[in-house]
Amino acid sequence: MKIGICGNSDLKALAVAIDTIRSEYEIVTGDPQYWMHELQDIPDDFVNTDFLILALDWMQCIPAIYDYTWGDNFNDTLQAFSKFCRSLTDTINQLRQKSHCKILLFTPPTPASYPTGFITRLLDNSQLQLFTSIQNIANDIYKSVTDCYPVDIDLIEHSDFSALPHENNGHQTTPAVKIAGHCVRMIDQFIKYPLKCIILDLDNTLWGGVAGESELSLLILDPQGDGKPYFDFQKELLKLYKQGMLLAICSKNNTCDALEIIEAHPHMVLRPSMIAAFRINWDNKVLNILSIAKELNIGLDSIMFIDDNPSERGLVKEALPDVEVLELPKDPCGYVNTLRGSSRFWPIQLTKDDLKKNSYFSMDRLRKKSRDIKTTIADFLRKSGLSITVSQTGSESMSRVVQLINKTNQFNLTTKRFTQSELEMVCNEPHTYLLQMEMRDIFGDYGIIGVSLIRNSLIELFLLSCRVLGKDAEVAFLSVILHFMIDRGISEATGMYIPSEKNIQTAPFYSNCGFTLKESVGKSTIWCRNLSEPIIAIPDWFHVDCKLEYNNL
Known part of the structure; x- marks a missing residue:
């Protein structure tokens, strides 16, 4: 990629800032003293550029517009401004005869304040009115010149540096690094396939x-x-x-629980009719994203994935590097x-040549991704520093265990409920053990996420947080x-499965783990x-810290 x-x-400060962000770019700069001549008689270095950034300091170009005050003509x-813009337009059109690069032209920044103060809006021919007209005239340049796009200095100023003082009214009041970042984002929109789809967690x-863990009215x-914050986020979407x-x-949930919320919650902004594809299940999200891409016939590089879970x-x-992942804060x-x-949502119009460079992923490529993805997922999990600790529940964690037993509906094989006093009484029975599992990885500590109650040879409770x-925890x-x-000398383990409306996905769990059906009641x-x-083996991506006083693992 060559940038002029x-x-x-x-220009040097801007070039250094862009190079810091995109060191792979080849960057050539002109001479600020001869910029107009360079546009009229373009140097060889500029002929083959992909993008030309026209970094104008409008205060130097037309000082009269920034010196203007009420009472001037x-x-x-x-x-005077219109005359300069006509000359600039003609010069850029001459440039077009030698170069077909896209031009990113700085806009004239609006003054941050006016000497007429709070009555400015009441005055005819004020500086505010002048700059309203100036921006309209400047917009005609971008509309009349092929492949010329505005680098909106006001947008950069207000979005990124609204708190910075305006030392003067030229573009240099905005730090070069922010202008560079904005230019790079614009360029990215041309060389990357534009986003077509946002895939959302719930x-x-x-x-x-958590859907299914709380009543509809208790969701936040x-x-x-x-x-x-969630309501406003939906409005932005x-x-x-x-x-x-x-x-x-794309959410790990029971379909009916999640759809009930989307359909019936009084404050849901996004409704089912707005959703192009649903993957509400317990499958791996990477595989679900591939499935959505196939269904919608879009490329992975046209997808953004949004999930609160790091x-x-x-x-x-790791598995789908072409997918844009939005890093949500905690x-x-x-x-x-x-x-x-x-x-990535900026709707920049692309030329036919741009579209050819950004074709969709073929279905064959997506199928190959599906075949290779399980290996990629396992590799990622091995690098995630996954660690589990299994121990007997003590008094200090009993309240959390009781909460988990009574709130977990989805991965819960029996959905039996206990009060704390009932559970403590059960734990005092002989040959009865209440076990808990904690988990952590490089992203953080999940706390207690699994509970099991064992009575002699019977696994009476087995549940896991859907988080x-x-x-394969x-x-x-x-x-x-x-x-x-x-x-403990037990020769045969027995597991119980009691179906409910919310735990259907756990029905094959014991069968998948080598158990055989003994009876149906x-x-x-x-x-x-x-x-x-x-x-059954412990997946090799887990480090196990077992505190159950045995060493047979």
Whole structure:
């Protein structure tokens, strides 16, 4: 990528700032003293540039517009600006005969203040009115010259540096690094395929709380209270939807629970009719994203993925590097500004040549991705520093364990509920063990995320927080439990599955882990496993810290 920088401002500072951001660019700069001559008789270095940044200091070009105050000749000042713009337009059109590069032209910055103060808007022929007319005249340059785009200095100033003082009214009041960043984002929009689709998580992304774990009314989503950040985030997404952006859902949930919220919650802004594709299941999100791309017939580089969970974001980055991943802050109050801060939504019109360079991913390529993705996921998990600690529940963690037992609906094989006093009474029975699993990785500490209640040879409770599904933590937990039972002299383990409206996805769990069906009691099933046979292995991406007083792992 070759970038030319021409104009009458500090070109070197801008070039250094761009090089810091994109060191792979080849950058050539002109001479600020001869910028107009360079446009009229373009040097050889500029002929083959892909982009030409025309970095004008408008204060030097037309000082009269910045010296103007109420009482000066309004029409003469405006005509002087118009004359300069006509000359600039003619010169750029001459340049077009030798170069077909895209031109990024600095806009004339609006003054930050006016000497007429608070009555400025009441005055005819004020400096405010002058600059309103000036911006309209400048806009005609971008509209009349092919492939000429505005580098909006006011936008940069207000969006990125609204708190900085204006030392003068030229573009140099905005630091070169911010102008450089803006130019690079503009260039990215031409050389990257424009975003077509945003794939969204649900829990703690579009609302606070977990679908299926809370009543509809208890979810955190409202226009004024604690749920306002989520409500405002949905409103911002709605703007992009109206702009033509496709929205898709990729969430680890029961479909009916999630759809009930999207359809029925009174403060949901995004409704089912606005969603182009749904993947609400317990599958790996990487595979779901590939599936959505196939369904919508779009390339991976035209997708943005938004999820509050840094582990899920990290996995998508690792496995699907072409997908844009929005780095949400921990505090949902920052979601809106983070979304607004992404320039990938800017709708820059592309030429036919640009479109040819950015063709869709073929279906064959997506199929190959699907074949290779399991290896990539495993590699990512091995690098994630996953560690689990399994121990017996003590008094200090009993309240959290009781909370997990009574709130977890989805990955919960029996959905039996206990009060704390009931659970403490059960734990005092002989040959009864209440086990808990904690998990952490390089992204943070998940705390207690798994609970199991063992009575003699029966696994009466087995549940896992849905926050950690997709890493096979449930397999690791069960493996530790079975080794624990062997250490206690148990020869056959028994597991119970009691179906509910929300735990259907756990129905094949025992079967998948080597258990065989022993009997059915109504809709419930009892499963057994001979512990003299090899135990299901703990996935090799987990480090296990077992505090159950045995060493058979």
